[in-house]
Amino acid sequence: MIHGNQQAAELAARVAGLGAPRGVSGEGAGLAQLWLWLGHAERARAEAERAFADADLRGDEVQAGHAQAVLSALDARSGDLDRALSRADDAIARLRASERLADAAGVMLDVAEALLSRDGPADLSAAAARLAEARTALSTEPSGAARDRLRLLLAWARGATGDVDGAIAELESLEPSVSSARDLAWRVHATLAHLHELRGAEVHARRSSERAMELLEDLATALPREAREHFWLDPRRAAARARASGSARAAASSAASVQGEPARDGRWARLLEITKRLAGEHELDRLLERITDSAVELSGAERGFVLLVGEDGKLAPAAVRDAKSPDDPHVVFSQSIAEAVQIDGEPIVTVDARADGRLSEYLSVHKLMLQSVACLPIRDRSGIVGVLYVEHRVRRGRFRSGDVELLLAFADQAAIALSNARLLGENEKKRRELEAANEALEKAKDEIERLLVARTAELDDARRELGRARDALRSAHDRHGIVGRSEAIRRVLAIVDRVRDASVPVVIHGESGTGKELVARAIHYGSSRARKSFVAVNCAAIPEQLLESELFGHVRGAFTGADRDRTGVLVQASGGTLFLDEIGDMPPKMQVDLLRVLQDGKVRPVGSEEDVLVDVRIVCASNKSLRDQVTKGLFREDLFYRLSVVEIRLPALRERREDIPLLCDHFLASIAKREESTPKRISREAVRRLASHPLPGNVRQLEHVLMNACVMVEGDVIEADDLALLGDDFRPSLDVAPAAPSFADEDDAEDDADDVRALGGAPPANLEEWKTLERRKILEALEATNWNRVRAAAHLGMPRRTFYRRLKEYDIL
Secondary structure, eight states: OOOHHHHHHHHHHHHHHTTOOTTOOSSHHHHHHHHHHHTOHHHHHHHHHHHHHHHHHHTOHHHHHHHHHHHHHHHHHHTOHHHHHHHHHHHHHHHHHTTOHHHHHHHHHHHHHHHHHHOOTTHHHHHHHHHHHHHHHTTTOOSSHHHHHHHHHHHHHHHHTTOHHHHHHHHHHHGGGGTTOHHHHHHHHHHHHHHHHHHTOHHHHHHHHHHHHHHHHHHHHHSOGGGSTTGGGSHHHHHHHHHHHHHHHHHHHHHHHHHHSHHHHOHHHHHHHHHHHHHTOOOHHHHHHHHHHHHHHHHTOSEEEEEEEOTTSOEEEEEEEESSSTTOOOOOOOHHHHHHHHHHOOOEEESOGGGOTTTTTOHHHHHTTOOEEEEEEEEETTEEEEEEEEEESSOTTOSOHHHHHHHHHHHHHHHHHHHHHHHHHHHHHHHHHHHHHHHHHHHHHHHHHHHHHHHHHHHHHHHHHHHHHHHHHHHHHHTTTOOOOSHHHHHHHHHHHHHTTSOOOEEEEOOTTSOHHHHHHHHHHTSTTTTSOEEEEETTTSOHHHHHHHHHEEOTTSSTTOOSOEEOHHHHTTTSEEEEETGGGOOHHHHHHHHHHHHHOEEOOBTOSSOEEOOOEEEEEESSOHHHHHHTTSSOHHHHHHHTTEEEEOOOGGGOGGGHHHHHHHHHHHHHHHHTSOOOEEOHHHHHHHHHSOOTTHHHHHHHHHHHHHHHOOSSEEOGGGSOOSOTTOOOOTTTOOOOOOOSSGGGOOOHHHHHHHHOSSOOSSHHHHHHHHHHHHHHHHHHTTTOHHHHHHHHTOOHHHHHHHHHHTTOO
């Protein structure tokens, strides 16, 4: 069954968790106590005697006292109470001497319980004395299982003296505090069952007995299978089981006695039909009417009522049926009888209400002249929910004993039907509430969708407005394409801000591709002339013979081919700005005419005799130094001083390399917008390569390099090798662009220009020449270095990783 101290200790721990008496353990007297609780008397006695002998030999009074207590309990259960009392006194003395008062009190309670169980002539007084001793010993313990057990035994003794109601009240008040200690809780319910039997309350006795058995079954189930063998051999548990079995047999016998009577009227068969009919009715009001009608029909009563407990706890008629006046619900009943059944939970059945001593004090009984009354509780899992009340005011002895059992069974079925109807009603109510909630949710959803559409439209409008504001901000920041945050470009923009609202001429100096026209446009569009025309003329691009006509205009017949009047750009730009690019290349004669315009503000078209007044601002640009041109006699000095009121020098891109990342982002976004494609990204290595390149073509060259990369690169990222920076004369076309290798780390990101110089010779004209030249040079380098790849790459000045990719591409190794 159980082998070893470890198993015994584990079992003791489990038993202790079930609320077993204090002292249960896996060794010594505790093991004997464990066997005693499990119901194995022989093992308990053997362990107790062994523990007592060992403890007595060692002088351990505590263990000896516990062992004697176990032997005392075993003697009491075997019927030898005198010997049990002797052993108990010895155990108490030993425990007291060791100042184990609580343990001594436990032995006193064992003795008192044994005396109350024997119920002899002098046993009650002896038990009372033991209980008084135990109370004194437990006075220092405010709570705990020992005090709860003391209260149980005091209530038992109180009931034995005749105060059954007081004993029941005490046990009912004790019941909540022992609910978690199942070993004590079942004994409380078993004692309650005994007291209810003394009182004659059979229903309450049966209920308490059944509850005691439920707790015992729980205890047995919680034990290991091998430990359940002797559990039910304990005399107290056996008595509780016998009592519960006896109650069940009595109920069955009562039902069987009634079964003989229905043979005459078939009421039990009728009850089955009524139960089926009740189960099929789910509407509460109709169900209550059916319950009342069926009760009157089954009992043969004159009137019937279903009284339900309201929210205020009081009974109120829910359905009334009067056999003589079935349509009159305004009838009265004995409220006193109904309330007594509600409070006590016991049925009241009387064959002569006015002569019944229990009901003699109820005024309603005499006022209504009641004869036969049957009132039964309707209870569900939550408790009493109402009463079933039937009566007959004329016939005495109308309800027989068989009617009570029949109506009790009917009341139970009515309670089930009521509970189901209420649950269905609640479910239906919840379903309607859920439908209403769903409908509200649908409306809310529609409203949210409407608001979402509106908000989306508002968001789209805001997004468009934000885009316009961003474009305006970008325009204000970029100054019509002037991108940069470097100190050099900030100085240029500061001068632009200063001169834009003045009408003085401005000369812009800068290398080709630095953005001179952009600065001129920034001056114009930032000024008060922005609403008028901005006209740009490249003086170096127009032949000298046509430049005069282009600037001043002509009239019809002024020269061969002048078949109509033509307005010159000076007149076209009147009110606005005229941008003269490459003014250093303007012919001397045009310089004289331009000087006259600046002095007089008048223009005479070619072939005309009339002057035209103009109000134009002149902004000039040159990639040559006008001072040097004046020194060389190529540019009029007076015109120079007339134009050079404000000079702006644009820095070359190599002088503001920190602006290259911003320029890259700007051009890539512009290219993607123009081509209606996704903007490509540029790697850091590619930006570093651009920053390290001289870029003699300045911003214009940078834009063209990026345009080339956007066209040629298949992926989304432009790498360093994708940049066409092989030389000013080499611009790969779409059909001959060389493949662009991708560098793996920044140390390998060297200029392609260095690779070209390493290969020697002029840059190739197309892709095939490039590959042929590169393969030949790689082979020559390998031959020269005895095929040492590291030295060959160094010899060519080519990064090693690039060199290895070329070897693989050309299938050299």
